[in-house]
Amino acid sequence: MKAKPAAEPVFPRVSPLADVALQGRFGADRGAPGVEFRVRHPLSILTVIARKGQSAAVADALASLKGTTVQWAGPDQYFVLAEGRGEGALYREAKAMLDDKASVSEQSHGRVVIRVAGAKARNVLAKGTPVDLHPDAFPVGMSAMTQMAHVGVHLTRVAEDAYDLSVFRGFAESLWEWITEQAEEFGYQVK
Amino acid sequence: MKYSVFSLLKNAASGHKNWTPAWREPDPKPEYDIVIVGGGGHGLSTAYYLAKEHGLTNVAVLEKGWLGSGNIGRNTTIIRSNYLLPGNNPFYEWSMKLWEGLEQDFNFNAMVSQRGVLNLCHTDPQRDAFARRGNAMRIDGVDAELLDREAVREMYPFFDYDNARFPIKGGLLQRRGGTVRHDAVAWGYARGADSRGVDIIQRCEVTGIRTAKGKVVGVDTNRGFIKCKKLGLAAAGNSSEVAAMAGMKLPIESHVLQAFVSEGLKPYIDGVVTFGAGHFYVSQSDKGGLVFGGDIDGYNSYARRGNLPMVEHVIEAGVAMIPSLARVRVLRSWGGIMDMSMDGSPIIDKTHIEGLYLNAGWCYGGFKATPASGWCFAHTIARNEPHSLNAAYRLDRFRRGYMLDEKGQGATPNLH
Amino acid sequence: MLIPCPHCGIRPVEEFTFLGDARPVRPASNDPATMDQWFDYVYLRDNPKGRFDEYVHHSGGCRAWLVVTRDTETHEVFGAVTARDWAGKRKGRRA
Numbered sequence: 001m002k003a004k005p006a007a008e009p010v011f012p013r014v015s016p017l018a019d020v021a022l023q024g025r026f027g028a029d030r031g032a033p034g035v036e037f038r039v040r041h042p043l044s045i046l047t048v049i050a051r052k053g054q055s056a057a058v059a060d061a062l063a064s065l066k067g068t069t070v071q072w073a074g075p076d077q078y079f080v081l082a083e084g085r086g087e088g089a090l091y092r093e094a095k096a097m098l099d100d101k102a103s104v105s106e107q108s109h110g111r112v113v114i115r116v117a118g119a120k121a122r123n124v125l126a127k128g129t130p131v132d133l134h135p136d137a138f139p140v141g142m143s144a145m146t147q148m149a150h151v152g153v154h155l156t157r158v159a160e161d162a163y164d165l166s167v168f169r170g171f172a173e174s175l176w177e178w179i180t181e182q183a184e185e186f187g188y189q190v191k
Numbered sequence: 192m193k194y195s196v197f198s199l200l201k202n203a204a205s206g207h208k209n210w211t212p213a214w215r216e217p218d219p220k221p222e223y224d225i226v227i228v229g230g231g232g233h234g235l236s237t238a239y240y241l242a243k244e245h246g247l248t249n250v251a252v253l254e255k256g257w258l259g260s261g262n263i264g265r266n267t268t269i270i271r272s273n274y275l276l277p278g279n280n281p282f283y284e285w286s287m288k289l290w291e292g293l294e295q296d297f298n299f300n301a302m303v304s305q306r307g308v309l310n311l312c313h314t315d316p317q318r319d320a321f322a323r324r325g326n327a328m329r330i331d332g333v334d335a336e337l338l339d340r341e342a343v344r345e346m347y348p349f350f351d352y353d354n355a356r357f358p359i360k361g362g363l364l365q366r367r368g369g370t371v372r373h374d375a376v377a378w379g380y381a382r383g384a385d386s387r388g389v390d391i392i393q394r395c396e397v398t399g400i401r402t403a404k405g406k407v408v409g410v411d412t413n414r415g416f417i418k419c420k421k422l423g424l425a426a427a428g429n430s431s432e433v434a435a436m437a438g439m440k441l442p443i444e445s446h447v448l449q450a451f452v453s454e455g456l457k458p459y460i461d462g463v464v465t466f467g468a469g470h471f472y473v474s475q476s477d478k479g480g481l482v483f484g485g486d487i488d489g490y491n492s493y494a495r496r497g498n499l500p501m502v503e504h505v506i507e508a509g510v511a512m513i514p515s516l517a518r519v520r521v522l523r524s525w526g527g528i529m530d531m532s533m534d535g536s537p538i539i540d541k542t543h544i545e546g547l548y549l550n551a552g553w554c555y556g557g558f559k560a561t562p563a564s565g566w567c568f569a570h571t572i573a574r575n576e577p578h579s580l581n582a583a584y585r586l587d588r589f590r591r592g593y594m595l596d597e598k599g600q601g602a603t604p605n606l607h
Numbered sequence: 608m609l610i611p612c613p614h615c616g617i618r619p620v621e622e623f624t625f626l627g628d629a630r631p632v633r634p635a636s637n638d639p640a641t642m643d644q645w646f647d648y649v650y651l652r653d654n655p656k657g658r659f660d661e662y663v664h665h666s667g668g669c670r671a672w673l674v675v676t677r678d679t680e681t682h683e684v685f686g687a688v689t690a691r692d693w694a695g696k697r698k699g700r701r702a
């Protein structure tokens with residue numbers, strides 16, 4: 001006789017930057033801060049990898065997922081982000097929809113997204129990546145996978161002056177230390 | 192001319208105008224008993240020991256550039272015999288013994304300096320691995336000491352012992368290891384071979400290998416055809432190219448390794464030290480420059496120069512180990528082409544072609560082997576049979592499944 | 608060295624991990640009689656000086672496997688295709 005599976009335990013998301021990203025104004029302290037950092041937490045994050053021959057079908061399906069942002073994350077691969085969902089909710093929804101077309105995995109605990117915004121955001125990011133961040137080459141909505149300070153990052157331009165920087169949680173603190181140091185010359189605000 | 196205090200005084204009296212060249216510049220003869228391709232450390236020491244140990248002097252060494260233009264003049268001069276595997280230790284220890292007597296033997300100051308080679312460890316498993324290697328060395332009669340953190344601190348108080356990521360936990364020390372002035376090794380062997388009758392021919396590039404009925408008959412060069420009964424290949428990073436002239440494909444890839452030298456400093460680092468948590472090692476030359484390096488760049492290359500990411504890695508690792516290095520200025524960097532073999536160990540053997548012998552696969556560690564490599568290669572050529580010291584370096588070991596893989600990386604040359 | 612990743616555009620060499628020669632073809636059979644082919648595939652390399660096709664992983668980027676064509680003497684990079692396209696082309700050639 002098969003036992004009924006126990007209800008899946010729920011683990012609340014804990015930001016790896018909870019005790020690190022202290023709010024306040026840092027670095028150069030004259031004028032408006034050049035850069036603003038905000039840890040986007042809690043966020044629901046999925047990786048979706050299309051199965052062979054399913055690229056187009058997966059892209060279409062993802063476009064129909066309401067209230068989410070879909071970001072390119074490698075050939076036939078996507079990050080799907082959403083705010084304000086319960087633990088595992090986005091995963092269950094996407095999984096049910098894509099089960100035969102794509103592999104879906106839950107990354108909400110595994111990654112953290114840092115929003116980097118402001119007039120000097122591009123200058124700060126450009127110190128770390130070889131990706132050309134000129135708006136002609138890297139327009140709003142575009143994503144790139146690259147490295148900053150030896151850490152693998154996923155970078156998306158979300159507005160003219162704003163970017164999402166997504167990183168594995170284990171590297172988050174190290175990247176945070178590096179990127180805030182790069183922002184010191186412009187003055188930065190952590191929100 | 193024998194070099195001694197007396198010859199020095201005598202020449203000083205005549206204003207150093209009467210020194211004779213250390214070796215001749217002969218034109219190639221039409222025929223030799225033995226031709227060696229490659230006038231690097233290994234080719235020259237082979238010729239030297241052929242003459243000295245086996246009385247074979249109708250020998251030519253053909254070098255496409257000038258003596259010292261290859262890896263013998265590009266390495267970071269470290270000698271050691273701190274290996275793990277039974278196939279390696281007796282060979283490298285024999286090399287160490289030859290180093291210890293070398294200057295008297297060939298009457299040339301090669302600045303052999305047994306200042307100690309210290310490998311640092313940063314984790315408990317690393318220390319266990321060092322204990323194992325140290326024990327293996329001692330079983331083979333090689334000196335080895337396992338140092339704890341305090342013993343290392345006593346030797347090098349200025350390292351970063353409490354680095355949050357790479358704390359120094361101890362080290363494996365071979366006191367008899369050290370450094371040798373690399374190009375003096377080439378010059379000393381060249382002079383020793385030349386004085387016994389060997390022709391050392393520079394700017395002579397081998398462009399073809401001729402065989403007949405499965406036997407070597409000679410080589411084509413930019414200075415004409417040269418006949419020979421036996422042919423030894425010691426072309427290091429160019430081994431694949433030269434062997435291809437005889438239709439052979441080798442278990443070797445060529446990769447670039449970089450090295451660096453800093454501005455001259457006051458005495459700072461007494462011995463040779465290697466970092467255990469990244470690729471960095473350093474010693475200080477007698478001129479005061481810090482000589483340091485790291486790992487190969489990781490891609491196939493014949494370019495003799497590398498790229499900046501490895502430079503960055505080496506310097507980051509160096510500063511993690513010795514924070515005060517951050518203030519040192521680098522003067523020069525360069526690269527050499529490494530003959531990376533499929534198991535990280537060398538080849539000294541005969542081949543399926545009669546009269547053709549191969550010395551290759553030295554990876555980034557062939558300088559320390561220079562004396563024993565030449566000694567064993569000379570034996571293999573003269574007797575047509577490997578010596579027991581190079582018995583583990585057979586070419587067919589890959590086919591037979593007798594890899595000599597110190598790191599256990601498998602057939603991936605860029606990981607050795 | 609700058610490598611034009613078909614997925615990511617031009618990226619510097621530190622984002623890539625090199626595996627090596629892309630030319631050797633894995634023998635199709637496990638029959639012991641094919642020992643020589645296996646030996647050749649696993650251990651022997653042409654190791655050319657000059658033009659070279661090599662497997663490269665965009666480990667610090669999109670994580671796709673590529674085949675890069677590069678000069679081993681000058682480090683000039685001629686181009687890169689995905690390993691999938693390379694395999695397809697190779698099959699086409701053999702057929």
Ligand SMILES: Cc1cc2nc3c(=O)[nH]c(=O)nc-3n(C[C@H](O)[C@H](O)[C@H](O)COP(=O)(O)OP(=O)(O)OC[C@H]3O[C@@H](n4cnc5c(N)ncnc54)[C@H](O)[C@@H]3O)c2cc1C
Pocket residue numbers: 228229230231232233234253254255256257259260261262263264265266267268269270395396397398425426427428429433448449450484525526527528529553554555556557558559560
């Ligand atoms: C940066 C660097 C650091 C290193 N550090 C160390 C170290 O600290 N300790 C250590 O033990 N080892 C070290 N090595 C490795 C060591 O230098 C080599 O393994 C060793 O020198 C190779 O043997 P060789 O001296 O005979 O090579 P080489 O000096 O390269 O001799 C080969 C010669 O063959 C010649 N040649 C090639 N093709 C032809 C042809 N067709 N015709 C005629 N001549 C030809 C070349 O011009 C060359 O002079 C280092 C190497 C490098 C590059």
Ligand SMILES: [Zn+2]
Pocket residue numbers: 612613614615616665668669670671
């Ligand atoms: Zn890519």
